[in-house]
Amino acid sequence: MPRTITFNGISKSWLVIKQGMRRSPFAPIHRNLLRVPGLKGAHLTSSEIDELRLSIPVYINPNGRSMEDIEDELASWLITDEPCPLVYPNRQGKTYYALFDGAIDDFEDLIEYGEGTLHFVCPDPFKYGPERTAIFPQDAVSLTNEGTVEADPIFELEVLEPVTFALIQNQDDEYQMIGRPANVTEEIVDTRTLLLEERGDTLDTWSDSPTEVDGTVSGHLSTDGEGITVPNYGSGDEWHGPALIKEVPLTQDFEVQMHLQGRTIEPGATFRIEFYLFDESMNVLGKMAVNDSSRSTHQKRAEGRVGPFVGRGINYLISSQNYQYSWDFFFGMVRMRRIGKRFEFYVTRIANDGARHVWNLDTSFMDNAEEFQGRLKYVQIHIGKYSGTPNAYAPKINFIRVFKLEEATIDQTPYIANEGDIITFDHKDDEILINGEDRKDLKDFGASFFKLAKGSNQLVVQPSDSFNTSIKYRERFR
Known part of the structure; x- marks a missing residue:
């Protein structure tokens, strides 16, 4: 079976990968070192992961197609404004997010003789596995991130009863939260009353x-x-x-x-x-x-x-x-x-x-x-x-819908979400949404868009018995 690449969800049966693809096993890592006069060696101050570059040798089997048509089709297919998914054989289902680097080696030879090299650059240097999902069976879930680096989770909380806050916390005491729990001395109020x-x-x-x-x-x-x-x-x-x-x-x-x-x-x-x-x-x-x-x-x-x-x-x-x-x-x-x-x-x-x-x-x-x-x-x-x-x-x-609005007083805690609302904590794109609307204004000061650690993760949602909670993520690999 011909070895072909799939880019932006499209593959071309007439474009076949040759042997000899050049690919680094992982993106280059740039080490920033501080050298102090009189001291041997250097101190590591930081590490930066550079972009990943891929060079894919290919040949064209035109099957009666004109090279002029193929040239136009290549341009239409490969030139995009944003990184697109790139998949090729023997990567065990991993996906890169790449941009065509704007050049084809020996372009005249590619058109005339049907051979050349496609260059791609991946601003995001990681490979991605398929999307995984997990349901919180009650108010907690344990899962294993089998990637080689941390992953970005997206949490979705379906609200089962009115809540004044929503919190998800991990095993390292990192948390994401909107709203706030009510003190025992405070009255819980609904500042939005449905009239129609x-x-x-x-x-x-x-x-x-x-x-x-x-x-x-x-x-x-x-x-x-x-x-x-x-x-x-x-x-x-x-x-x-x-x-x-x-x-x-x-x-x-x-x-x-x-x-x-x-x-x-x-x-x-x-x-x-x-x-x-x-x-x-x-x-x-x-x-x-x-x-x-x-x-x-x-x-x-x-x-x-x-x-x-x-x-x-x-x-x-x-x-x-x-x-x-x-x-x-x-x-x-x-x-x-x-x-x-x-x-x-x-x-x-x-x-x-x-x-x-x-x-x-x-x-x-x-x-x-x-x-x-x-x-x-x-x-x-x-x-x-x-x-x-x-x-x-x-x-x-x-x-x-028509609501009557009321302001909460200093000794009151308002509900932030009601039954049927959907709260989304998107740690991939750093978004907090209620029913699709940006609500970062409700974010707790100490909360953060934390990641899933490599290996074992334990996650807890509060308040208890208030949500149907799910998580989706894609494992990442160097």
């Missing part, structure tokens, strides 16, 4: 009057069993579509978050998905939205506004000026908070695996003039399109 959650199954409890959008209200909303959909936009001269409104208990400090998705298959298709907030006198406190209003291209934009519409770009903290991208699909979240006089606006895409927020923007506004301090009473949802444009593909509100 709608996934489409209780739309009959919402009303279609009085509704008010930036455009015309028409058509109706429905559900597909997994969210809120728009089977009928109705009609209008410009932006139009259905809206529903619902009363919530009066609250001063609040958080409203809406998870949504929308795709434009045709570049000229349009949609907008919005929520509006009103006080007890039906004054607009603000709105948030994601839309595509381009007539000729995929252009997803977000909006976050304080108060009613008073002019293009006025009172907008988030707009096309700071949040737009040219993709056909948006899957993500918009969120508005008011705490005292401070309004906070947040928009993010959510990665395909649902594990993290990407391409996000967080901004705020201080209502020092106290123009928008009325108590929240009504929440309105709206899905629309622009007249004369093709329909977007299945725009949907996956769910909308």
Whole structure:
């Protein structure tokens, strides 16, 4: 069977490895030495591991393919902006992360005679084994790292009950922690009280009057069993579509978050998905939205506004000026908070695996003039399109939630996560996430992104009986 390399998940049957590959058994180690006059020898001050370089002799079996086509295919395949996985035979399933070094020895001979050498550089000098996973059977787990160097773990904690902290500790008393345990003299409080959650199954409890959008209200909303959909936009001269409104208990400090998705298959298709907030006198406190209003291209934009519409770009903290991208699909979240006089606006895409927020923007506004301090009473949802444009593909509100917010006092300890939340301690990329959102602000001062030691490891999670905990990691080798 021909010996081929696999780079970036792709292998070429016509590119075959020759004998004589040059590869160091491990990356070079640079020793920094301090020499002291009058003393023999030197003191070792530090050691640095350099990059690893690989030289792979190959020959081409064109099988009727033109060398010009092969040249183009090589360039398309090998030239990447970031290190990509590189696997070749006899490495026992190990993976390098490499960049093509931009040169092919004797390139003319490679094209003319079908032989040459490919050079790769690995900024990360280690080889990686396959991903391994382990489940904490209760609140502790023992595992063996069979690599030749330390490994970077990723912990995932599914919250089973409200917690004020989450901690993982190893056998060397290194730990990662967010939040803090409550003292016996402190009251444990929930600073976020859920007032409303709608996934489409209780739309009959919402009303279609009085509704008010930036455009015309028409058509109706429905559900597909997994969210809120728009089977009928109705009609209008410009932006139009259905809206529903619902009363919530009066609250001063609040958080409203809406998870949504929308795709434009045709570049000229349009949609907008919005929520509006009103006080007890039906004054607009603000709105948030994601839309595509381009007539000729995929252009997803977000909006976050304080108060009613008073002019293009006025009172907008988030707009096309700071949040737009040219993709056909948006899957993500918009969120508005008011705490005292401070309004906070947040928009993010959510990665395909649902594990993290990407391409996000967080901004705020201080209502020092106290123009928008009325108590929240009504929440309105709206899905629309622009007249004369093709329909977007299945725009949907996956769910909308409304919370009442309260500040913890000095003698109170707040919950940081609730049942169903997912806490991620990513010691590979130095990330702390709750439901995919960066929460390093909760990190304990003494906590660290510790590694799995070579050999035996013992790990404990606290508080007990509060999480379903798992770990994944890849063993590393010199």
